[in-house]
Amino acid sequence: MLGKPQGILFDLDGTLLDTARDLGNALNWVLRYHNQPTCEYEVYRNIASDGSQGLLEIGFGSRLLDYDIDTLKAQFLARYEQQICVDTVSFEGVVTLINGLDKANIPWGIVTNKPQWLTELLLPNFAEFDACKVVISGDTLAKRKPHPLPLTHAAEIIDVAPQDIWYIGDAKRDIDAAKAANMTSVVANYGYIGPEHQSHRWNADLYIDHPQILLQHL
Known part of the structure; x- marks a missing residue:
């Protein structure tokens, strides 16, 4: 039985x-620029968490x-x-979850591998994130996920012991980072996860199919 976070x-x-469509739009722009066939949503969606490298690999093959590759990344x-926030939306249930955390006075934050300049461009488009206590991006510190440093640094900022924090992500590096930081690891099954990722082998503490499921643990 998991304790309350x-x-x-x-x-x-x-x-x-859900940033996949805007990331895919950028990928397809680069592909068209180089006279290459574009990539369908169903192909790139589950690669979206892997950033420019993963998307370019799936697009160019x-x-x-x-x-x-550096030139392609720069173009991407x-x-x-x-076009960072044309088709991007928060996942269904995220607003309700965030409101629930705020109502319960549970501090929350974001730890992403997205570059800081892109994170800072994107987040202001979503008023539901106004109460976020900390944002750590992929280049904020010397290390990024799966290294635990971004998570432990975020824990210090929100002043909560790592063992009392839950970290939710949709990639194996998220779960590896959470475990290394001594946090409860939660897999967002609704995210960019396909059968090929074999997420059942990640040995996370909890798997959720919808963001609002977390409210049951508050």
């Missing part, structure tokens, strides 16, 4: 925000070897910055 930390893409990120 005293603090909650979230991954961002695929956990709080074996043809990626014909290009300079520039386009994504321009």
Whole structure:
């Protein structure tokens, strides 16, 4: 039986925000720029949490070897910055969950591998995140997930012991980071997870199919 969390930390893409379509739009812009076939949503959705590298790999496939990856990443990120919140929405139930945390006076924050400049561009579009106590991005510190440092640093900022914090994410690196930080690990099954990820092998403490399920543990 899991105890009540005293603090909650979230991954961002695929956990709080459904950013896949805007990331895919940027990928397809780069593909069209290089006269390559575009990528369908069903193909890139479950890669969205892997950032520019993963998306470019799925989009270009074996043809990626014909290009300079750093140039492609720069093109991808520039386009994504321009169109960062066109089709992005919070997952169904996230607003209700956040309101519940605020009502219960449970501090919460975000720990993402997304670059800080993109995180800071994206979050202000969502008023539900105004009460967020901490935001740690992929380049905020010297290490990023799956290293536990971003999580333990966030714990210090919200002043809650790691063992009393739940971390929710949709990638194995999220669960690995939570375990290394001595936090309760929660898999967001509704996020960018496909059968190929074999999330049942991640040995998380809890798997949830909807954000609001967390409210049952408050």
